[in-house]
Amino acid sequence: MIATAVLNVEKVSKTFPGQIALDHASLVVNPGRVHALVGQNGSGKSTLIKILAGYHRADDGAKASLLGKELDLVGGTGGVTERIHVMHQDLGLVNSLNSVENLALGRGFHTGFLGRVRWKDENARAKVHLATIGANFDTRIPVGTLTPSERSLVALARALEGWDDDGGGLLILDEPTAAMARLDVTHLFEAVRRIRSRGAGVVFVSHRLDEVFEIADDFTVLRDGKVVASGAVADLTHESLIELIVGRAIADIGTTTHEHAGEPVMEVRNLWGAQLEALDLTVRAGEIVGFAGLVGSGRDELPNLLFGATNRAAGSVSIKGNPVPADPHLAMCAGMALVPAERKRFGSIGHQTIRENVSLPRLRPLMSRGRLSRRLERADVAKWADRVELRPAEPERLFETLSGGNQQKAVIARWLRTSPSVLVLDEPTQGVDVGAKSTIYGLIGQAATEGMGVVVCSSESEELAAVCDRVIVLRNGRAVAELHGSSLSAESIVQQMLR
Ligand SMILES: Nc1ncnc2c1ncn2[C@@H]1O[C@H](COP(=O)(O)OP(=O)(O)OP(=O)(O)O)[C@@H](O)[C@H]1O
Ligand SMILES: [Mg+2]
Structure with a gap:
């Protein structure tokens, strides 16, 4: 028996004024697999993710299901489901708020008697949660004062929150490593492997192809909003992946030296x-x-x-x-x-x-x-x-x-x-x-x-x-x-x- 796909989307198109960002794109993410979504700048990766998150509406004709249940991407209810967790490319943090408050933004605070926020509980919870991904900074200072790598961890922690212990669901990470220090990438990958082993599907976007080879099982390549290839990462080489993304081989970046430096x-x-x-x-x-x-x-x-x-x-x-x-x-x-x-x-x-x-x-x-x-x-x-x-x-x-x-x-x-x-x-x-x-x-x-x-x-x-x-x-x-x-x-x- 073939296991039900975590996510199955077909014929997703998105037209912005004067531009088609996605053109009948499809994507199948299976349980317990990390799926790399790759493509050049502007190829439509974030647009697809924003549609799944319910931020954009897809053009008519899109079909989608999550864990076998129909998802209405055209009506714009993609993100309402609690089974999709997203870390967006721009992180979506409020810089003037601290990590605890940012973590609570999506789900609301835990409240006690008379609806008072239990700050002590919130703080402790956030600390523990952040520590599991290797983040050990002060959770009470505004996230705007954290380093880019630390801010990425807060956004990641938010996407990882409330993840059901019994697995199931879709975690989407849109260029999570772009501003991350290598050590934090290691922590991120540990978290991704943990979630994958519980049977979730993970969509992973990155321009760093060595990361794709390190963490991903499957891949889909977008070019100008269209899917041009999809399959198992094991069947790819570095060169073949670059060719799929760019549409041509690219010359090695030659090293040039400027011997005649002046004053x-x-x-x-x-x-x-x-x-x-x-x-x-x-x-x-x-x-x-x-x-x-x-x-x-x-x-x-x-x-x-x-x-x-x-x-x-x-x-x-x-x-x-x-x-x-x-x-x-x-x-x-x-x-x-x-x-x-x-x-x-x-x-x-x-x-x-x-x-x-x-x-x-x-x-x-x-x-x-x-x-x-x-x-x-x-x-x-x-x-x-x-x-x-x-x-x-x-x-x-x-x-x-x-x-x-x-x-x-x-x-x-x-x-x-x-x-x-x-x-x-x-x-x-x-x-x-x-x-x-x-x-x-x-x-x-x-x-x-x-x-x-x-x-x-x-x-x-x-x-x-x-x-x-x-x-x-x-x-x-x-x-x-x-x-x-x-x-x-x-x-x-x-x-x-x-x-
Ligand atoms: N709100 C918008 N209005 C108009 N055009 C948009 C809008 N958002 C995205 N686009 C266009 O849609 C296309 C796809 O953009 P998208 O952000 O999905 O690319 P991407 O694959 O995520 O690229 P990158 O790797 O640079 O993040 C781009 O050409 C972009 O200019
Ligand atoms: Mg993007």
Whole structure:
């Protein structure tokens, strides 16, 4: 007897004004299996998930069942069922509330006499629950003050809450690992395996293909809203999966070095932060310097320290001899640009158009006779949309309607366009698909060739090895190694990070 599928959806389409995001897509998730849902940026993954969660309605004709019971995706009741738990790509947390309150948002608080919230119980419960996925931070501080990785854990904990002990049901994780430290990914995978062993079905979205091979049993590939392949992960190779996703083989990301780095553009002397200790750094024009390190090594705070978005405990930063005060606006005036890791919070204005988001930091070249020329602005933004392979490349669309990876491309375009003397990028390809990654690496390389000094902070050692001329490894706040030339590889970076 064939076990009833946890989820069976057929002919799911979704038309947004001017765009078909899903086109007769189907997906079957079986009990006790992890199903990877993969595809390029904008291929429709999150849209399908949002339909299942009841956030969007599917176009007429969609059919679906959950554990053998019919699901009405067209009427929009997908998410009403308690058997579907979702961790969304944008996490859906309220930053001003703490972890306990965020965990309670979905299900409501446990109340006692006269409906009073039992805070002690709530706190204890949240602590225990978070601890099972390796999260040991203060549950009473606003989640906005947590690190991105910690925030991901809160969202994960919420999706994992109230999971029936007897199994059954569907857990959906939309790029849960995009902002997670590797150790937290390990905890996430443990939780996923636990849930799978109880007979639940899990949908897992990630652009990191090694994760797909590590955790998933089955896969479905979306391209332009259509399912182009589906099957068992065991039948795939890394290369065949890339070809299915991108629709073509992609060339190996070649390592380019910029041997002829020019004059120093940025000097950092004795820089201290909350974790970073006594960093000295010289970045030359035309050079790409990478920073590696675990969460808490100082790597994750360095971009904001350079840009002056977090307080420097001590030390100085200068660009071309001019001091850069600890103030983002003044840092920009001094010639620095930062592509931040959290595009939603710091990198963009969701309810404005792509045009406005991209052009805003540098309007001067778009002025004509003292006024902003819409014609020049449109042409310029269209050029940048093309350069970063924005999909769809429509400058008048609202930024928030772009898929996650395309939002990231737009934020990169926004800051590259300012041609700063020093470009700092924090997790530049977070949420970006395998094809567009090499485009972004190419743009970073080109920025260096044009004479910018570039600093790349990343948790992906392959990325650092591929794009950087040299990589500085931070451990416990200190620079402990500098790798370049033949000593620079993804493996040597990881070795130094963990030593
Ligand atoms: N609210 C909306 N209005 C208009 N178009 C939208 C809206 N939401 C999504 N889209 C479009 O639907 C398409 C699919 O987007 P979706 O977010 O599902 O992609 P995705 O596969 O999750 O990509 P990513 O890997 O970048 O997260 C995209 O082209 C996107 O621009
Ligand atoms: Mg998505």
